[in-house]
Amino acid sequence: MRAITVPTPGGPEALVVSELPEPVPGPNEVVIDVAAAGVNRADVNQRQGHYPSPPGAPTWPGLEVSGTIVSTGEHVTGASVGDYVVALLPGGGYADRVAVDAGLVLPMPQGVDLVLAAGLPEAVATVWSNVFMSAGLKPGETLLVHGGSSGVGSIAIQLAAALGSTVYATAGSPEKVAFCEELGAARGIDYRSEDFVDVIKTETDGRGVDVVLDLVAGDYLARDVEALAVGGRIMVIASMGGSEATIDIGALMGKRGRIWGTTLRARPLEERREIMASVRENVWPLIESGAVRPILDSVYAIENAGAAHKRMESSKHLGKILLAVR
Structure with a gap:
């Protein structure tokens, strides 16, 4: 699969398209075929070498994605192959596929476009x-x-x-x-x-x-x-x-x-699961009703991740910057 890696920290040009093995789900994980990934300031800091992924997480950027579940671990319940979902990640979202704990995955909100939904989980x-x-x-x-x-x-x-x-x-x-x-x-x-x-x-x-x-x-x-x-x-x-x-x-x-x-991705897994469960209960109804909506600034192809980072660093954006993967 393609992934946007950072072989050497630096400017936007440090983001490199690489070929890596596809992930395999752990017992409590799902693998998502990524439709889009959100671009966050934390990704810029990681590219610059200031904010590495936590231990055990993919070493390339990407804290949120939308997409389709393509495989599940043996202990996963409540999520199935073919489900449209969004996910909060500790890293690795800038890729064709990503494995993530099922407790950090939510169903895509009704009425929200699959690509646009990638801008929801982290924010x-x-x-x-x-x-x-x-x-x-x-x-x-x-x-x-x-x-x-x-x-x-x-x-x-x-x-x-x-x-x-x-x-x-x-x-x-x-x-x-x-x-x-x-x-x-x-x-x-x-x-x-x-x-x-x-x-x-x-x-x-x-x-x-x-x-x-x-x-x-x-x-x-x-x-x-x-x-x-x-x-x-x-x-x-x-x-x-x-x-x-x-x-x-x-x-x-x-x-x-x-x-x-506070930070988010460095919290213990159980805390992040609790946050996502609370988001589903309290925020998802507001998104599905239209009271809260993801605000899109721009979408870049994943191969142009460097241009997306330049847009982020310019601080000219209004709302979310996304990478279209599929």
């Missing part, structure tokens, strides 16, 4: 596990999303708004701000021309927000604390702005706030 699992399962965002509370026009951000805005929260989102241009507001944000904030702390204080009458979903970190973290309401929670899921930060501990304590740093 939805990230948002649901962090904003709702960990931070416990409730109806009537407020959420601030950094990177609102990204794949994760676009899902976070829609999901929180659909479940009764007021959402604010930062983005880097008037076009992206309008995009966030079209998705359901009560107020988009252009971080190039506005201070999100000032905007949040104005919009909330000085109260602040209950939850922050932070993909930036760096110097944003201290400002997140300023924008936080009493009892607020900051979920840090990426560090595009840098991995070091200085914060006012007194201010955090005064607000009885919490800062949580």
